[in-house]
Amino acid sequence: MFTGIVEDLGTVVRLDRGTDFARLTVDSPVAVTNRTVIGESIAVNGVCLTVTAVQGTAFTADMMHETLRCSSLGFLRRGDHVDVERAMPAAGRFSGHIVSGHIDGTGLVESITPDGIAKVYTIRAPYELMRFIAQKGSITIEGISLTVTSVTDDTFGVSIIPHTASHTVLAERGIGSIVNIETDPIAKYVDRLLALPSHGGDSDSRASEAITERFLIEHGF
Template sequence: MFTGIVEDLGTVESLTRGADFAALAVSSDVVVTDRTLLGESIAVNGVCLTVTSIHGTTFTADVMHETLRRSSLGSLCRGSHVNVERAMPADSRFSGHIVSGHIDGTGDVQSIVRDGIATVYTIGAPRNLMRFIAEKGSIAVEGISLTVTFADERSFGVSIIPHTSEHTVLPERKVGDLVNLEIDPIARYVDRLLSMPQADTDEHSEPTSVSAPTLTRNFLLDHGF
């Protein structure tokens, strides 16, 4: 699990493509230290990858076909900058929001507008993702934990403070570029609960001592959601 608080801007050393996968090498003297272990997870532009080798301050990871298809990692090349974040240790502060590193899809940058010291990015997203994105809610864009400033049926906005601009890849994105999106997982689970009817008890079910209330829209509204 990650928090969406980017630790460093890494640099792509290579992206070697196979028939249905790619081998990615990224250098970062902040993320890759003597404590970095084979098999641990590092998020690259929001995509959770497994470290397969370490050479100095460079780590490699395999990127499967599904990941290449559903994310923007396939467009990387040598010299590209990427947001990198190690998995969150259990004893650390939780500064962002819950980020799994499992990309839900990509959006496209529709506009970039200055607003005082901030920069507002409007990002278009598919309708099947927009239903999970709400004003003042959380969204991970290129692995960055951000707050949604507005949302309609086709797009949403995020306001970027100078610190985020200075320490992430967002300033390198321009209108038309694709960005990785991960919705707030809480919204995903609520949607699943609402869309699946409660299973009926049958002879194969384990007996329960407490009958859970049916989760409905009215139930959530009555309880302050």
Template sequence: MFTGIVEDLGVVESVVQGADFAKLTVSSDVVVDDHTRIGDSIAVNGVCLTVTALHGTSFTADVMHETLRRSSLGGLRRGSRVDVERAMPADGRFDGHIVSGHIDGTGVIESIRPDGIATVYTIRAPRELMRFIAEKGSIAIEGISLTVTFADERTFGVAIIPHTAANTVLPERKVGDVVNLETDPIAKYVARLLGMGGGTAAGDAGSAASGGGSHPATITESFLAQHGF
């Protein structure tokens, strides 16, 4: 698990392209130290990757076809700068929000405008992702934990402060660029639970024992009232 608080701007040393995979080597003397081990998880532009080799202050990770297809990592080249963050330790301080490093998809930057000391980015995202994005909610863009300033059916906005601009890759992105998006995992689980219904294991077992089919429960106003909400 990650927090979306970027630790360093790493630099891509090499990208070796295979038929349906890539081998990525990134240098960062912040996330690669004496404690880094093969098998560790490091988020690169918000994508959780597994360290497969270490060379000084650089690490190598394999990027599978699914990741290349659903993220912006396929566009990285030698010299590209990337947001990097190590997995959060169990005793670490939680400064951002829950970030899994499992990208939901990509968005496209529609506009960039100044707003006082901040810079506001408007991003267009697929409708299937927009249902999980809410005003004042959290979202990870290129691995950066940000607060949503507005959201409609097809676009949402975020505002970044000068510190974020100075320590992440967002200022290098321009209108039309593709960015990695990870929506709030809590919203995804709620949607999944609602979609699957609310039947209990005991209820399902009872239905099976009596020979009846299972009937997913529906969350209603009366159900919530009965359970103290």
């Protein structure tokens, strides 16, 4: 588990691509010198990866097909910067919010607008992600814990202060950039619980007992 507080701005040293996998090596002095070990979980641009090797100030992790399909990590190149966060210890603090490192998908930076000392990034995302995004709710962009400042049917906004911009990859993300998105995991669990009854049954019976607009109207809501 992570909190979305980026610890280091790492640099891609190597990316070896296979048919349906890739092996990523990242130089991250802050993460590695703080006793990162083989088998440990580490988030790269918000994606939870398992450390398979450590050499000097760099670590290596394998990426399976699902990771490449759901995230933008497969597009990385040598020299690119990445946000790095080690898994939170049991005695750690939630400085951000609950982050699993399981990316839901990607979005597209549609606009970047100055707003006082901050910059507002407007990001376009597909419906399957937007339905879990609420104004003033938490969201993870490129591994960064952020607060949603605005929402439309297919876009949402986040406000970035100078410190966040200068210590993460967001300073290098322009209009048209693809970014990794993880929505609030609590919203996904609630959605799943509401969609299914408390007992089993066939798909028709489950659908009839799901909490829908029709169900609420029939029960006086």
